[in-house]
Amino acid sequence: MTGTGPTTQRIDTTRPHPARVYDWFLGGKDNYPVDEELGRRITAIDEGAVRAARANRAFMQRTTRMLAEDGIRQFLDIGTGIPTEPNLHQIAQSVAPDARVVYVDNDPIVLAHAGALLRGTAEGVTEYAQADARDPHAILEQAAAVLDLDRPVALSLIALLHFVADEDGAHHVVSTLVDALAPGSCLVLSMMTADFEPENVRRGIAAYAAGGVTLVARSRDDVAAFFGGLELLAPGVVPVSGWRAEQAPDGDGPVSLYGAVGRKPVG
Numbered sequence: 001m002t003g004t005g006p007t008t009q010r011i012d013t014t015r016p017h018p019a020r021v022y023d024w025f026l027g028g029k030d031n032y033p034v035d036e037e038l039g040r041r042i043t044a045i046d047e048g049a050v051r052a053a054r055a056n057r058a059f060m061q062r063t064t065r066m067l068a069e070d071g072i073r074q075f076l077d078i079g080t081g082i083p084t085e086p087n088l089h090q091i092a093q094s095v096a097p098d099a100r101v102v103y104v105d106n107d108p109i110v111l112a113h114a115g116a117l118l119r120g121t122a123e124g125v126t127e128y129a130q131a132d133a134r135d136p137h138a139i140l141e142q143a144a145a146v147l148d149l150d151r152p153v154a155l156s157l158i159a160l161l162h163f164v165a166d167e168d169g170a171h172h173v174v175s176t177l178v179d180a181l182a183p184g185s186c187l188v189l190s191m192m193t194a195d196f197e198p199e200n201v202r203r204g205i206a207a208y209a210a211g212g213v214t215l216v217a218r219s220r221d222d223v224a225a226f227f228g229g230l231e232l233l234a235p236g237v238v239p240v241s242g243w244r245a246e247q248a249p250d251g252d253g254p255v256s257l258y259g260a261v262g263r264k265p266v267g
């Protein structure tokens with residue numbers, strides 16, 4: 001399962017790509033000079049950017065572990081990114097070796113490294129689909145080949161939706177996906193906000209725009225609006241670094257990414 005036409009999509013090293021800039025923030029090696037250049041420009045504006053990326057990755061780990069410990073055995077992760085250990089399937093399958101995981105991203109570099117996402121347990125399943133989040137029906141079709149959509153699924157769009165503007169259908173994407181999932185399924189979101197450092201975030205958005213990447217910031221209320229019809233789990237919409245964290249994030253200053261988890265009501 002790799003989606004349509006991935007092998008014909010070339011890795012464009014002439015302009016920055018979100019997956020590769022994020023990889024640079026996390027200290028990875030799967031990025032190019034254009035990505036590093038944008039990463040350095042962002043860290044010059046906001047020295048907390050690297051810390052925010054790490055805090056976001058830790059949020060993914062905590063939420064995945066919590067949902068697996070709560071009994072969820074199926075995971076659909078959209079906007080997966082370049083593999084960075086531990087990956088989501090490693091967390092889920094460390095709790096439940098039979099967990100089934102479907103990863104989705106639209107960047108050809110993620111596909112090129114997908115091999116590392118597919119090395120799971122013998123009892124479980126990991127699959128990768130090359131697809132665009134803005135086409136949720138295509139994603140559901142591919143996911144249904146691996147996941148039983150009549151049983152609960154943890155749907156994660158972590159640090160993804162700030163690349164999808166409301167005008168590009170961000171709410172339609174989330175509601176289409178959530179509508180297709182069984183009661184007891186959970187939605188995990190994180191996305192950028194300008195609530196804490198509006199000027200830095202505004203300059204960061206401009207730097208991404210200069211590199212040809214659309215980035216949008218959302219307020220706490222904007223983020224909460226994605227959870228309509230779901231039960232928001234405590235502590236609600238908070239910076240990712242504060243979502244059920246046992247230890248404070250390294251360094252000082254705010255983390256400009258909100259995170260939250262909601263559950264589809266049962267009965």
Ligand SMILES: C[S@@+](CC[C@H](N)C(=O)[O-])C[C@H]1O[C@@H](n2cnc3c(N)ncnc32)[C@H](O)[C@@H]1O
Nearest residue numbers: 019022079080081105106107132133158159163
């Ligand atoms: C900042 S990374 C986040 C990676 C991972 N979810 C995490 O939080 O650690 C964002 C990812 O979303 C992917 N992405 C951006 N727009 C997308 C779209 N329209 N469809 C699918 N993936 C997309 C990028 O390629 C990138 O891998």
